[in-house]
Amino acid sequence: MTETQIDILVAVIGLPLFALGFYLWAKAARHMYGLINNFKPGREWGKFLAFSMFMPSFFTDEGNYHRKEMLKYAGFFILFCGTPFIFVGFHKMFFS
Numbered sequence: 001m002t003e004t005q006i007d008i009l010v011a012v013i014g015l016p017l018f019a020l021g022f023y024l025w026a027k028a029a030r031h032m033y034g035l036i037n038n039f040k041p042g043r044e045w046g047k048f049l050a051f052s053m054f055m056p057s058f059f060t061d062e063g064n065y066h067r068k069e070m071l072k073y074a075g076f077f078i079l080f081c082g083t084p085f086i087f088v089g090f091h092k093m094f095f096s
Contacts, residue, residue, distance in 0.1 A: 006091060014084030021081040024073045031070035038063025 001009070035053065038060045039046055046052035053071070056064050 001091070001095070006088065010084050010088055013087065017080045017083050021077050024077040024080060028070050028073035028077060031066045031073060034066035035059065035063055035070055038066060 036047060039058055040060055040063075043058045046055075046058040052058045053067055056067065059067055
């Protein structure tokens with residue numbers, strides 16, 4: 001494949017994935033808002049610790065729902081936004 005063909009392929013694959021990634025980012029942000037507002041009483045200090053989003057003991061049942069959904073959508077966001085770059089890097093590394 002030529003450079004121009006690779007650029008077109010990345011655009012064709014990448015733009016829809018970035019659009020989907022933006023949608024997933026918005027979903028993750030919505031659940032992050034729900035997560036921040038559902039700490040257990042006495043555990044509000046966990047808002048200042050970034051790693052508290054990985055600990056279910058900080059949140060109420062509703063907060064844990066939002067925590068799981070936020071982590072799921074954030075992972076999909078990283079996957080979909082990173083896929084075009086992985087494709088280009090793989091192609092440049094092995095086929096150039």
